[in-house]
Amino acid sequence: MVETEISEFGLGPQIHREHTSASRASRGIHRHDGGLSHFADLVQSISNQDAEARYKAEEADNRLPTDDSPEPSQFQGAEGKTIISWEPNDKENPYNWPRWRKILILVTTMTTVLNSTMGSSLPSMAIPYMMKEWGVTSQTQSILPISTFLMGYVFGPIIWGPLSEHIGRRILSTGAFLMLMVWTLGCALAPNWPAMLVFRYLVGVCASAPIAVVTGQLADIYNDSIARGRAMSWFMVFTIFGPLLAPIISGFCSTSIGWRWTFWIGLIFAGATLILVAFLPETYAPVLLTRRARKIRKADPKAQVYSAFELEPHDFKQLVTRVLTRPIRMILTELIVTATCLYLSLVYAIFYMSFQAFPIIFQDVYGLSPGVTGLCYLPIGFGAVLALPIFFTYDNILLNAQARGAPWSKKEEFRRVPLATLGGPLFVISLFWLGWSARSDVPFVVPMLAGIPFGAGFMLIFMALLNYITDAYEIFAASANAAASSCRSLFAVALPFATIPMFDRLGISGACSLLGGLSLCMCAIPFIFIWKGAAIRERSKFCIALKEQKREMERKREEQQRRRARAAASNGMLDDKETV
Template identity: 60%
Template sequence: MRLVNKWGVRDRTLPSSISESRKLPTEEADNGVQPSDGLPCDSIHDTTGKKIISWEPNDKENPYNWSNRRKLFINITCMMTVTNSTMGSSLPSMAIPFMTREWGVTSDTQKVLPISTYLIGYVFGPLLWGPLSEHIGRRNLTTAALSLFTLWTLGCALSPNWSSFLIFRFLCGTFGSAPIAIVTGQLADIYEDSVSRGRALSFYFAWVALIYAGATLIPVVLFLPETYAPVLLTRRAQKLRKVDPTAQVYAAFELEEKGVNQVITKVLTRPIRMILTETIVTATCLYLALVYAIFYISFAAFPIVFQELYGLSPGVTGLLFLPIFGGVLISLVIFSAWGTFLRKSQERNRPWTKKEEYRRVPLAAIGGPIFAVSLFWLGFSAKIDVHYAVPSLAGIGFGIGFQLIFIGMLNYLTDAYEIFAASANAAASSARSFLAVVLPLATTPMFAQLGISGALGLLGGLSLLLSAIPFIFLWKGERIRAGSAFCIALKERKLEMQRKAEEEMGKRDGTTTIGGDSQEEKEVA
């Protein structure tokens, strides 16, 4: 029988023949092999006599059980770090004409580079930060990346020429992309309940640079705690060994291979393998990449529509982005209403609430068609004999659709992959950033060749086509997840945790028998 003390230590040793056969769910999923028992331990060698600690039910140090006040602080701090990235990506857009004039830059392609080079950093950065946060923890990585982001932002401000400015913009994008990949993992760390996690993510998605980055760095360095459970368990085991040097108490995370080869072949390649092998990740990346690229195309499209066609000034054109912000606010109202409806339905035990896909994907299913219609609206209403207010109102639908698509799809990624959420979101971030680099370069030629209605009609048609993806998830998502190695590993892990909780309750009631353990554990006992 397995005994567990108040520290969560399993009071039994692991014979090497048993311990060598067990692998972490992460490792199993990475290798495409279904885990045999879901126990959270990696390939362990020479571990005879070592005791493995894990969380106990209602463990106060488990991030899931932290106070709401502490979770709220983490959520707000994470939102601040993400705002650095989202602000930084488009911050120079209205200043580009002045910078290019000062440095003598005349090429139209060159004028797009301040945003494109930042987004190139977005392509490569998440592939590094997401999986690394699952390997070494979230906090230190966030602190280091944000510190360097602040330094590179200062470099942009002090750049003596165009080339150095672009280099610093690339570095800003690379290090500024860290929160995009890490934050979803942090929220998955602290919110076990999908509704609470979804609400937190919605605020995360709702939207100078140097000052703000420096101000954000202060709470990150001083107050942001580590949220990654394996790292926290490692610290607990280290404390136990410090108190009793003879204790052979370890966290499973400590016993994993952490060599350079392991990091390169398994950890850092995880987002790429998820794009290539996970249908949910592949489809989500494709859809979000298009939507994200269209968002950045709008920075070049709006001047074409409202300055060249209607003859408005740059200042007035900038104000016409406000309807998009209004649409974002409306989307948050829709999200809140959906969350209330979902919660009430769960309390009434409606069968549909048991399905993973019906928690957040319906939001994307609503937002997709709205987003596509907004593009058609802008494209076909932008005519010299139609007042500019009419096409500008398309921004409301644009903001609603954009926000609901991102809330729905990225929430689904987080819910579906949980401990792998950072890698899944890193894959999505890199994919959409890649397309956001490429498509805006074609904006001016596309509008010149197809005209305003033709170019926006093409983008609207593509958006409408891919808006079928959320509906496919609602229809076949459960079957898709059933064939996913990563989702299988998560399911096994949850079953193990549930079994542990039931055993612990049985011990407290004095009803636990050896029959509660698996056959393998009976043999060990």
């Protein structure tokens, strides 16, 4: 039986523990003068504790059994409590679930995010009709139905992402989706403009849950980075299709059966999706082990069987100081997260600026109807789909290089980031193409086709950088993605307010060129990651803490495997002696 003090998991009184010199260096808080250095020390301390607590629980969840254990899925802790863990090849471990079940989860997450992102631009072509009904005349207010939704995207992920790493994925995903339906119903029945804006904000808060949580769900069920990356690529393609389908719905509904039907159709689609969501299983391993432990205790009230997650402190102070601040700490102190957030924020904001820019281009210049203008978004979706074969082709190139032992293929930055070095220039080209071809003497199809490199570039940038931070921050992938989601949504709220004034002052060509120039500057970020990414991660407090805890967990696992091997050899020798 493996004797492990519960306090090793941060669950009880502190006990003496030996640490490597690297661990001492990272855990010690060096004294410097100045408020900024004290803040950095405080953040480092919290990050170290955060990583240590989570990896201790991870170690307990995946502990390898010893041969003399009465049950291979348990080990003995202090105070007579048995701490349960996964058995080798345990069928209830999400990593070992059958392929069909993982695909079903992936399909469910894709449909939920389709609902989520479709809601963001659902009223885009209906806004003039809503304003007319309620007598709203301000052009600034015309942006609010989308901006208030995106404000929910700013604050929602900061709560949903880390909270899903605290209470589990299913209850949070299901609850948020049900509330999304309730507030969408509110939009369909809104009696006035202020009520509509409040309901749109609440829809945005609830709709942001899949954006923050799904990356964690996919990390829960795919332990292989290749399989996880491919699943993420399908998921991200669906994130772009929602905003593209919504203008088509609102464009045709508003001119025929009324703008309120835009929301009724969104609600009908959400109701159909709810069938899949109802069967979405819990994927978070600590919660699943907690359920197993409770089931054992229910069958035998005397049993002192617990999961490591159950015995962790779950007080309000820990929730606020460690869990809910994690995305904010990542944005402020992690250069990888900060740079990724800046690039994704600009790209994402430009995408949402198109909901004001396309009517200017295709309705004002070419005289197209709202419904047909909505169809002009389809090339963006086609470009996003084109990004998938590029993604899979690079995956195969990488796998072949790894099989040959090519040195470059072993570097973390080459796993995904090169896709962004292609996506960035494509995105820039699309903006100059759109801006300089949108003239009355050029057929509308020409600027419309600029959507193909726009969609492909947008998708490749997102696939590369979101996968990169998911791989870099592993067990805190949901928090890292929540940070990226909140930051880009904040930009998507602010920049669209500048769209109409910018296009009025600079013209279509000037405005698109300005956005193209800014995107060109951001193109340098993936190249910097490839050049200096390893050095940046080596100086990252969060990455150092994660790396050390992971190395310590792997060391203990190898030690336990050797112990089992020695025990097996010893038993074999005893059996041979008895035979003699």
